[in-house]
Amino acid sequence: MLCPTVRAPLDHIEVACSNCSLRELCLPVGLAPDEMQRLDGLVSTRRNVKRGEVLFRDNDAFTSLYAIRAGFFKTCATSEDGRDQVTGFMMAGDLMGFDGIGHDRHRCDAVALEDSQVCVIPYARLDELSRDVPELQRQLNRVMSREIVREHGVMMMLAGMRAEERVAAFLSNLAQRLEMRGFSPSALILRMTRQEIGTYLGLKLETVSRCFTRLRDEGILDVHQRNVRILDAAALQRLVKGLQRSRA
Amino acid sequence: MLCPTVRAPLDHIEVACSNCSLRELCLPVGLAPDEMQRLDGLVSTRRNVKRGEVLFRDNDAFTSLYAIRAGFFKTCATSEDGRDQVTGFMMAGDLMGFDGIGHDRHRCDAVALEDSQVCVIPYARLDELSRDVPELQRQLNRVMSREIVREHGVMMMLAGMRAEERVAAFLSNLAQRLEMRGFSPSALILRMTRQEIGTYLGLKLETVSRCFTRLRDEGILDVHQRNVRILDAAALQRLVKGLQRSRA
DNA sequence: CGAGGTGTTGAGATTTGTCAACCTACGTGG
DNA sequence: CCACGTAGGTTGACAAATCTCAACACCTCG
Numbered sequence: 001m002l003c004p005t006v007r008a009p010l011d012h013i014e015v016a017c018s019n020c021s022l023r024e025l026c027l028p029v030g031l032a033p034d035e036m037q038r039l040d041g042l043v044s045t046r047r048n049v050k051r052g053e054v055l056f057r058d059n060d061a062f063t064s065l066y067a068i069r070a071g072f073f074k075t076c077a078t079s080e081d082g083r084d085q086v087t088g089f090m091m092a093g094d095l096m097g098f099d100g101i102g103h104d105r106h107r108c109d110a111v112a113l114e115d116s117q118v119c120v121i122p123y124a125r126l127d128e129l130s131r132d133v134p135e136l137q138r139q140l141n142r143v144m145s146r147e148i149v150r151e152h153g154v155m156m157m158l159a160g161m162r163a164e165e166r167v168a169a170f171l172s173n174l175a176q177r178l179e180m181r182g183f184s185p186s187a188l189i190l191r192m193t194r195q196e197i198g199t200y201l202g203l204k205l206e207t208v209s210r211c212f213t214r215l216r217d218e219g220i221l222d223v224h225q226r227n228v229r230i231l232d233a234a235a236l237q238r239l240v241k242g243l244q245r246s247r248a
Numbered sequence: 249m250l251c252p253t254v255r256a257p258l259d260h261i262e263v264a265c266s267n268c269s270l271r272e273l274c275l276p277v278g279l280a281p282d283e284m285q286r287l288d289g290l291v292s293t294r295r296n297v298k299r300g301e302v303l304f305r306d307n308d309a310f311t312s313l314y315a316i317r318a319g320f321f322k323t324c325a326t327s328e329d330g331r332d333q334v335t336g337f338m339m340a341g342d343l344m345g346f347d348g349i350g351h352d353r354h355r356c357d358a359v360a361l362e363d364s365q366v367c368v369i370p371y372a373r374l375d376e377l378s379r380d381v382p383e384l385q386r387q388l389n390r391v392m393s394r395e396i397v398r399e400h401g402v403m404m405m406l407a408g409m410r411a412e413e414r415v416a417a418f419l420s421n422l423a424q425r426l427e428m429r430g431f432s433p434s435a436l437i438l439r440m441t442r443q444e445i446g447t448y449l450g451l452k453l454e455t456v457s458r459c460f461t462r463l464r465d466e467g468i469l470d471v472h473q474r475n476v477r478i479l480d481a482a483a484l485q486r487l488v489k490g491l492q493r494s495r496a
Numbered sequence: 497c498g499a500g501g502t503g504t505t506g507a508g509a510t511t512t513g514t515c516a517a518c519c520t521a522c523g524t525g526g
Numbered sequence: 527c528c529a530c531g532t533a534g535g536t537t538g539a540c541a542a543a544t545c546t547c548a549a550c551a552c553c554t555c556g
Contacts, residue, residue: 077400081489085404099400101393108400127389131382138375144392145349151399152325152347152356156333158406159450163512194535202407204513209536225521225535241329411544442503452545457504473503473553 016040017119025093025180026067027121027139035133042129043067045120055096055110055118062100064120068092071116072191075099076199077108086200088150089113089174089192092181097123098144113191158202161242166201167211168239171221175230186233190226264288265367273341273428274315275369275387283381290377291315293368303344303358303366310348312368316340319364320439323347324447325356334448336398337361337422337440340429345371346392361439406450409490414449415459416487419469423478434481438474 017028018036028036046069049055055066058078073090077099087108090096099107101123130137157169171188179185190197194205194212201208212228215221220236222229230236265276266284276284294317297303303314306326321338325347335356338344347355349371378385405417419436427433438445442453442460449456460476463469468484470477478484 077397077404079404079489081491083404083408083490085400085407087400087403098393099397102390102397103394107397127382127386130385131379134375134379137378137385140389141375141392142350144389144396145346146351148392148395148399149325149347149350149355151396151403152333152335153327155335155399155402155406156325156327156331158403159333159447160331193533199407205534206514206536207512210512213536241327242331243329441501453502454504454546455544458544461504 015044015046017043020069022067022069022093027065027095027136027143030135030139031133032135035135038129038133039136042125043119043121047118047120049073049112049116049118051112051114051116053112055112056100056106057109058106060100060106062097062104062106062123064122065095065097065126066110066118066120068094068096069117069119071118072113073110073116074113074192074196074200075108075110084199086192086196088154089200091177095121095143098147113196163201163203163207164211164214165239165242166203167197167208167215168220168236170197170201171228171230172233172236172240175233186230188228188230190228263292263294265291268317270315270317270341275343275384275391278383278387279381280383283383286377286381287384290373291367291369295366295368297321297360297364297366299360299362299364301360303360304348304354305357306354308348308354310345310352310354310371312370313343313345313374314358314366314368316342316344317365317367319366320361321358321364322361322440322444322448323356323358332447334444336402337448339425343369343391346395361444411449411451411455412459412462413487413490414451415445415456415463416468416484418445418449419476419478420481420484420488423481434478436476436478438476 016037017023017026017039018033020026020028023029023036028039031039047055047066049071055073068090070092073094073096074086075088075090075096077085077087079085090110096110096118097106126136126140130140157166161169174188174190175185178188192200194208197203198205198208203211212221212223215236216223218235220230220232220239222231264285265271265274265287266281268274268276271277271284276287279287295303295314297319303321316338318340321342321344322334323336323338323344325333325335327333338358344358344366345354374384374388378388405414409417422436422438423433426436440448442456445451446453446456451459460469460471463484464471466483468478468480468487470479
């Protein structure tokens with residue numbers, strides 16, 4: 001994606017959080033300029049991860065958090081018996097790796113779904129710095145808290161929604177997050193397979209496919225493989241809220 | 249549950265984290281004695297919550313975290329459209345309220361399922377103290393990280409397991425946590441209704457009931473209303489791992 | 497003793513999963 | 527530049543799991 005002759009200078013120009021276009025979405029939110037510069041000193045490494053490559057894997061030693069600078073990831077938890085659960089899809093500005101803090105080992109995999117770049121945030125140094133910069137600590141707590149709340153939302157979706165509602169919620173959420181990043185909220189290019197969507201939503205891939213088809217037939221979507229256009233966002237939202245069908 | 253003539257002295261004797269029998273499960277894990285004393289100074293309020301009472305409610309201003317000293321709670325996330333999701337069942341030593349850190353408002357309800365007592369941990373003061381006591385900050389991060397990982401497990405259960413497996417996982421988890429607290433891991437008294445279990449597991453209450461019956465018929469459980477005895481923990485575990493039926 | 501909340505069970509409807517066939521798009525190498 | 531192989535996606539018919547609705551049993555508490 002990135003042309004090497006362009007990437008090199010970018011590494012120099014935007015290497016710091018203070019200059020990063022994602023700073024309003026990412027860890028530095030709320031930091032004063034001098035505080036942000038101290039964070040810059042910490043986040044000095046970037047890492048390219050090609051599509052299909054693993055950034056970290058379940059049971060890897062935990063050393064760092066990762067901020068997505070560009071690209072798209074899935075995080076998957078794997079149970080001993082081989083069950084696989086996509087726990088989230090992550091995009092630019094999102095932070096990954098919190099699962100590792102609790103036991104000094106990662107408890108899920110992070111896999112790039114397109115060629116990506118992440119900022120490496122060494123946790124030991126972040127921990128150190130956050131003693132000096134209270135606002136950084138607070139922000140870290142906030143981000144983790146929001147991750148917990150986000151997961152509540154996923155649980156609600158998995159436990160309470162039927163297939164079509166789940167797919168609607170998935171698309172609606174994706175669109176909203178793309179919009180926050182300045183992309184079109186209606187023209188989506190999915191970076192994941194039907195199988196991966198299914199694993200995330202607790203559905204089989206055929207069911208996901210059928211839901212896409214049904215939403216197309218209802219005039220809510222335009223679907224061509226991974227290109228999805230949301231034609232009727234309001235109807236999608238009604239589905240998410242379960243107003244389309246009776247429900248106690 | 250607690251007899252008042254006993255409770256009063258207890259309040260004096262065990263008022264501090266340093267003396268609390270739950271300190272190995274709760275926030276103070278890993279703190280040095282002097283650090284723990286500083287935490288004692290902070291956690292000075294206790295609050296009794298009767299069965300059915302709400303400790304905090306969705307959209308309440310966030311001021312404190314809560315450590316369960318005795319009793320049993322459920323936490324429920326409610327979506328705008330009235331869908332209700334039990335996100336967890338909490339028992340002695342568990343911490344609640346992390347959902348509120350992200351936006352200074354709680355994002356779920358905490359309801360006592362039996363007469364309970366919680367320690368109130370004012371967040372602003374905890375935040376302050378954790379600057380001075382790095383280990384406290386680290387412990388807080390660990391606890392939140394584990395909450396994230398716990399929720400991954402719930403997502404895996406909701407997305408990947410069939411009804412009977414979910415019920416088995418629920419019981420097995422409950423038993424394990426009771427055992428960690430020194431209770432029998434085989435004789436359970438459920439503090440929640442079938443409805444609440446169902447909401448947690450993404451099943452209707454009738455399905456939960458039928459699963460209990462089936463597990464009884466299979467000789468794995470002895471069920472009388474809310475009294476459940478686990479007769480064959482190994483079989484229960486096999487169910488959790490999905491070894492009982494074919495699965496890709 | 498009665499009332500109401502809770503739990504169980506049954507029959508039938510609905511949703512989702514399973515299996516299999518086929519289609520489509522994309523990348524590779526000739 | 528085209529042909530082919532393969533992974534990913536769609537669709538159909540049928541099976542299985544779960545939900546729905548309804549009746550009834552049980553238990554606790556006033």
